[in-house]
Amino acid sequence: MTEPTRIPERSGTAFLLPAGALLEVIDPKGVQVADLLAFNADDVGEAISSGRTFDYAETIYLTTGHLLYSNRSRPMLEIVADDVGRHDFLLTPCSADTFRHFYPDQPVHRGCFGNLAAALAPHGITEDMIPSAFNCFMNVPVDGETGKLRVLPPISKAGDKIVFRAAMDLIIGLTACSAFDSNGGSFKPIDYRIVSSENVESN
């Protein structure tokens, strides 16, 4: 099996994920978050949609067996394995604005939003086209009575991963989280690996 690719701390990348291929997102050191976006590679107006996914899944907590839908109600990704079982699909990627809001005493960072926008720009995806991300390993419990949410450190351990199968040719945006609260106050890398559909059976 090929070695995974490393996304350095507080950075992001974008790449093509062909239909049928698997994407492994790995937390190599534990307690880190990776924001994931997906766009139809043939028409980037079609994007991953938290709202459509909640509609169809009838839950806000997504894990193995769930499909992540596009704004056009088509499956984009299926979660086929999940070591962690706790991810967030409510919140948007942190940006310079959210840094100023939540961390007024810290240096401003462009955040996962800025990292995603930069990585996706060559694919014709503009800032306004960036929706809420699927935030792998992000731990955001919701109080069902009050609706209040909290951003807690991820429960992921070193080497834990979540694996997606692409339902169409996709452009993926993926980050190693830049925010303080999301990862327990530390900044760490994220690894990912693409397993092509020809090799899926043997894995």
Next chain:
Amino acid sequence: MTEPTRIPERSGTAFLLPAGALLEVIDPKGVQVADLLAFNADDVGEAISSGRTFDYAETIYLTTGHLLYSNRSRPMLEIVADDVGRHDFLLTPCSADTFRHFYPDQPVHRGCFGNLAAALAPHGITEDMIPSAFNCFMNVPVDGETGKLRVLPPISKAGDKIVFRAAMDLIIGLTACSAFDSNGGSFKPIDYRIVSSENVESN
């Protein structure tokens, strides 16, 4: 005070809401839902964002005093009064696709999504630019343990309303819900009234 404007059952409309004006959304008969969208009237790439709103409000249940933010982290609407206290910002407007999924034995309807798309098209807003809506009076409790959500009949009574103040010049999309589950199996109108900023003080 001017009479409210009526949105007939299973339809939608769009209109300009100037900065400072109030928008009253009224459930005239009770137990009905109104999907609300907002776009910056000067640049429709800026749209209401559930994810950014959840970021800043730190709750999924929005009511009096909460701000609804855009994808560019700017306040678009403030909730200034709320007779009901239970609305949904998780789910996307129902569409022909969701009707086929949830109501396979019923005639397909274009839903609030189709009604919003038609009403907003003259303003240069395309289907792919439609995000998750703020669903006034929609009752979607979430189980904090499992994440499972349910679509229950609204708790709104005849004449109940929610009132928003515009923080910028906005194009508003607003519907009277078309789906079966959201409104307890009935289809009813929604009323709305705009109170201009010159008249706000006297109300």
